[in-house]
Amino acid sequence: MSDDLIAVFQEELVELLESLERGLVDLQESPEDAGLINQVFRDLHTVKGSGAMFGFTDLAAFIHDFETAFEKVRAGAVPVTPELVRLGLAARDQIPGLVNGDADPDGDRVAILNALRDLTSGGGVAAADIDDEIEAEAVTSNAPATLRFKLSEDALALGARPDILLSELKDLGATQIVADLSDIPALDDLNADQCYVAWQMQLPAGVAEGDVEDVFMFADADWTLTATEVNEVVERDEIDDLLSEAPALDTPAPQQQAPSDKAPAATEPAASIRVPAARLDALMDSVGELVTVEARLTELARHSRDPALLSTAEEVTRLAARLRDATMTMRMVPMRTLVSRFRRLILGLSSDLGKPVEFVVDGEDTELDKTVIEKLADPLVHILRNAIDHGMEDPAARAQTDKDHVGRIELSATHVGGEVHIVVRDDGRGMSADKIRAKAIERGLITSEAQLTAGQVFALVLEPGFSTAETITELSGRGVGMDVVRRTIEGLRGVIEIDSKLGQGTTVTLRLPLTLAIIDGLLIEIADERYTLPMSSVKEIFELPLDKRIASRNGDYLDIRGQFVPFVRLRHLFDCEGEPPTEQNVVVVESGDARMGIVVDRIIGTNQTVIKQVSKLQQGARAISGATILGDGTVSLIVDVAQLLAMSGPLIEPKKEVAA
Amino acid sequence: MTKTVLTVDDSPSIRRMIALTLREAGYNVLEASDGQDGLEKATSSRVDAIITDQNMPRMDGISMIKALRQHPNGRGVPIVVLSTDSADTLKSQAREAGALGWMVKPFTQDKLLAVVKKVLG
Amino acid sequence: MTLAASHKIVITFSIGPQRLAIPATDLREIIDPLPTTRVPGAGDFAPWVVNVRGAVLPLGDLRLPLGINDPNPAERPEDARRFLVLEAVIGGEPTTVAVMADIVHEVATIPSKSIEPLPATSMWPSEFVEGLFKGPEGEFVLIPDLSAIFTAMAQRAAVA
Numbered sequence: 001m002s003d004d005l006i007a008v009f010q011e012e013l014v015e016l017l018e019s020l021e022r023g024l025v026d027l028q029e030s031p032e033d034a035g036l037i038n039q040v041f042r043d044l045h046t047v048k049g050s051g052a053m054f055g056f057t058d059l060a061a062f063i064h065d066f067e068t069a070f071e072k073v074r075a076g077a078v079p080v081t082p083e084l085v086r087l088g089l090a091a092r093d094q095i096p097g098l099v100n101g102d103a104d105p106d107g108d109r110v111a112i113l114n115a116l117r118d119l120t121s122g123g124g125v126a127a128a129d130i131d132d133e134i135e136a137e138a139v140t141s142n143a144p145a146t147l148r149f150k151l152s153e154d155a156l157a158l159g160a161r162p163d164i165l166l167s168e169l170k171d172l173g174a175t176q177i178v179a180d181l182s183d184i185p186a187l188d189d190l191n192a193d194q195c196y197v198a199w200q201m202q203l204p205a206g207v208a209e210g211d212v213e214d215v216f217m218f219a220d221a222d223w224t225l226t227a228t229e230v231n232e233v234v235e236r237d238e239i240d241d242l243l244s245e246a247p248a249l250d251t252p253a254p255q256q257q258a259p260s261d262k263a264p265a266a267t268e269p270a271a272s273i274r275v276p277a278a279r280l281d282a283l284m285d286s287v288g289e290l291v292t293v294e295a296r297l298t299e300l301a302r303h304s305r306d307p308a309l310l311s312t313a314e315e316v317t318r319l320a321a322r323l324r325d326a327t328m329t330m331r332m333v334p335m336r337t338l339v340s341r342f343r344r345l346i347l348g349l350s351s352d353l354g355k356p357v358e359f360v361v362d363g364e365d366t367e368l369d370k371t372v373i374e375k376l377a378d379p380l381v382h383i384l385r386n387a388i389d390h391g392m393e394d395p396a397a398r399a400q401t402d403k404d405h406v407g408r409i410e411l412s413a414t415h416v417g418g419e420v421h422i423v424v425r426d427d428g429r430g431m432s433a434d435k436i437r438a439k440a441i442e443r444g445l446i447t448s449e450a451q452l453t454a455g456q457v458f459a460l461v462l463e464p465g466f467s468t469a470e471t472i473t474e475l476s477g478r479g480v481g482m483d484v485v486r487r488t489i490e491g492l493r494g495v496i497e498i499d500s501k502l503g504q505g506t507t508v509t510l511r512l513p514l515t516l517a518i519i520d521g522l523l524i525e526i527a528d529e530r531y532t533l534p535m536s537s538v539k540e541i542f543e544l545p546l547d548k549r550i551a552s553r554n555g556d557y558l559d560i561r562g563q564f565v566p567f568v569r570l571r572h573l574f575d576c577e578g579e580p581p582t583e584q585n586v587v588v589v590e591s592g593d594a595r596m597g598i599v600v601d602r603i604i605g606t607n608q609t610v611i612k613q614v615s616k617l618q619q620g621a622r623a624i625s626g627a628t629i630l631g632d633g634t635v636s637l638i639v640d641v642a643q644l645l646a647m648s649g650p651l652i653e654p655k656k657e658v659a660a
Numbered sequence: 661m662t663k664t665v666l667t668v669d670d671s672p673s674i675r676r677m678i679a680l681t682l683r684e685a686g687y688n689v690l691e692a693s694d695g696q697d698g699l700e701k702a703t704s705s706r707v708d709a710i711i712t713d714q715n716m717p718r719m720d721g722i723s724m725i726k727a728l729r730q731h732p733n734g735r736g737v738p739i740v741v742l743s744t745d746s747a748d749t750l751k752s753q754a755r756e757a758g759a760l761g762w763m764v765k766p767f768t769q770d771k772l773l774a775v776v777k778k779v780l781g
Numbered sequence: 782m783t784l785a786a787s788h789k790i791v792i793t794f795s796i797g798p799q800r801l802a803i804p805a806t807d808l809r810e811i812i813d814p815l816p817t818t819r820v821p822g823a824g825d826f827a828p829w830v831v832n833v834r835g836a837v838l839p840l841g842d843l844r845l846p847l848g849i850n851d852p853n854p855a856e857r858p859e860d861a862r863r864f865l866v867l868e869a870v871i872g873g874e875p876t877t878v879a880v881m882a883d884i885v886h887e888v889a890t891i892p893s894k895s896i897e898p899l900p901a902t903s904m905w906p907s908e909f910v911e912g913l914f915k916g917p918e919g920e921f922v923l924i925p926d927l928s929a930i931f932t933a934m935a936q937r938a939a940v941a
Contacts, residue, residue: 615830617839617876621822633816
């Protein structure tokens with residue numbers, strides 16, 4: 001640093017000290033003047049910053065504490081008193097000596113800082129440390145790694161430069177750099193300020209995570225660095241490290257179940273090709289349109305009654321279905337892509353929270369639509385975090401139980417019919433249905449008379465109003481953000497269910513459709529309006545018994561082979577006008593454990609349904625999950641069976657229903 | 661073409677230090693003494709990058725960045741915030757306002773040059 | 782650029798007896814009425830959906846938010862009715878919606894100066910009106926605040 005610059009600094013310091021003195025003196029006159037307080041704070045801040053810049057570290061350290069005290073004044077936590085001003089001035093007077101490098105034989109400086117700290121205590125003034133910058137511990141991977149990165153949406157507008165990033169990465173030894181163009185939208189939707197390209201490349205062994213972090217210091221990007229060859233190797237190493245650090249038996253390190261088979265190796269000899277995701281989306285869109293046209297053709301053929309046209313239409317229907325299935329299969333991605341992230345999360349949380357946990361994964365090969373997988377990551381992170389943070393007992397509390405001292409969190413994914421069930425199960429403390437119930441009543445979510453099944457009680461933690469900052473210990477935070485999780489899952493046309501046993505643990509089940517784009521639908525009619533029911537939830541269809549034509553005051557129930565099944569009249573629910581026809585049909589639907597009948601005027605038939613979202617403007621339509629375009633070009637709304645069941649909640653348990 | 665860096669700081673010594681360092685390295689440097697001044701200079705002349713202090717009289721760094729990002733000349737210009745504090749709240753504030761990154765004070769001349777090189781290529 | 786500052790290009794249309802104008806930049810297209818599908822429980826602002834070239838769009842009715850009363854709906858000729866497809870920002874997100882119009886008049890260039898704020902004593906809801914100007918026959922032409930109207934719709938829908 002040149003002497004010139006030091007001279008400039010010292011000149012500046014003289015001015016700053018004057019300004020500081022004036023500010024402090026004026027503060028005595030007008031102790032509540034926010035402008036003055038800000039000025040004092042700023043002066044201190046500048047002295048500290050410039051002092052540190054020009055090598056006056058003692059000065060900077062001293063001012064840091066001084067500034068911390070005034071930060072509290074600025075925040076309004078500490079009032080300006082004559083004593084504070086006196087100490088401030090005394091501290092100010094120490095500054096020239098600090099700059100000159102004078103010693104402090106009588107400990108005046110420490111005394112002043114201590115007095116300031118006492119005066120403004122209420123949050124300790126930390127020991128002098130201006131060296132805030134903590135160097136991240138270098139984690140060097142000893143295997144080659146794959147780096148993927150994508151700039152955030154606004155990174156280009158903020159001045160980030162992908163070309164610089166790539167050249168720096170090349171300097172690190174990056175090879176096989178591949179640009180992923182799949183997220184580039186159609187020209188009409190293209191925002192010139194946004195970078196849609198993601199990059200993937202190979203980094204050689206020996207590149208530390210910190211090196212990569214350095215590259216992205218000035219670019220807001222999502223990046224992941226994974227060992228290229230065998231994922232488990234790196235993770236194993238991490239575990240071994242943790243194990244060797246663990247002091248003794250009382251805090252055993254988290255254990256991990258090795259994946260039962262190998263990661264899908266890029267070296268697999270199978271004849272596979274990479275296709276950008278955008279092309280798959282475009283293909284899916286075309287298939288969606290084809291399915292709509294196919295519906296129209298079938299309708300025309302039916303009207304024409306021309307046998308040749310009818311058989312051609314049938315052929316097209318079959319081909320369209322095959323093409324749809326093939327396209328959907330292409331979009332399937334195994335759960336495995338998510339699981340390694342979760343392993344890291346659990347590992348980290350386990351050591352952060354001091355709760356030893358074994359994480360067991362089953363069904364990593366279970367496949368879901370890529371859109372579902374992408375949207376599933378955040379909710380699952382949340383659920384897993386809850387499981388370990390709130391679900392697991394502290395080691396001390398767990399020792400009181402007869403459970404193994406290592407907690408167990410299981411994640412499983414299985415195909416069940418047209419759905420995928422993802423289950424997160426912990427063997428922690430569980431939740432008390434009584435307490436949740438009491439809290440829900442307190443929060444006004446349910447009335448004290450409400451009759452709820454256990455599943456319905458636990459579902460209350462998913463309500464937006466359920467959890468607040470002050471929560472009862474046992475449930476603490478269980479519900480934080482769970483309403484967001486539910487919204488995401490419902491946005492995927494999925495269902496979330498919670499079950500728990502006090503002292504034994506909690507199970508969260510996500511039931512998701514295999515695909516988002518196309519479903520088999522059952523087209524029905526009420527009062528000349530046509531609605532679509534998802535075929536996957538339809539169990540059976542029969543005629544409504546004539547004696548049930550008129551609504552009963554005791555609630556509407558059907559006796560289906562000795563079982564009472566409640567039913568709703570879609571005409572009522574959707575405020576249709578006019579009288580129902582004499583002959584009506586009941587469609588029995590099922591979602592989760594709940595079953596109900598839906599009374600409709602007539603069944604039109606089945607069709608392949610391309611799902612379109614309903615606008616935000618129409619969120620009020622609660623039992624509608626989307627819309628689809630029929631063969632004649634009109635729109636048919638898709639009935640949300642899960643929501644319908646939830647809406648008619650009290651009906652689900654016939655035994656509890658009492659005649660008025 | 662010579663790149664122009666605008667340094668915004670109420671401390672003349674820091675401003676001078678940044679200006680000297682960058683000029684020696686071949687950059688063109690503009691100086692501004694607070695956010696208001698910085699905003700005027702950034703919108704009226706061609707600037708390739710901005711290095712700004714956080715805490716300044718008249719207009720602080722965050723407000724300046726926010727105002728600048730609204731201005732047609734202020735989009736796409738990389739802005740680095742200087743801070744004596746590495747607190748995450750400040751970082752996220754700066755990020756939200758539209759800063760590209762931050763640099764913790766004190767820093768050396770080498771570090772400054774490395775950062776500017778990282779930003780301008 | 783100078784024209785944009787001093788003048789506004791608008792589309793004028795009528796709902797019942799009320800003449801309205803929206804900025805041409807908000808309009809995507811004007812189409813003949815399409816078959817509508819009722820959305821139960823969606824509220825009075827946007828009670829239907831329509832299929833506009835493969836996209837399912839909400840169909841809005843501006844009568845309610847703007848408090849337009851049509852004493853003689855039968856007088857509106859059926860074949861003059863149109864749907865306006867608009868781009869609006871709802872809660873910060875750009876969204877496409879359709880609204881019904883009884884008749885579409887013209888594309889007009891009006892001086893920005895001639896646009897006045899709503900008088901304090903007006904019968905129109907001030908939160909949903911950006912301003913008004915005098916039309917060719919001396920009648921008041923309302924400029925609805927589409928974003929405000931649709932955002933309110935979305936909020937009502939969310940509450941419902």
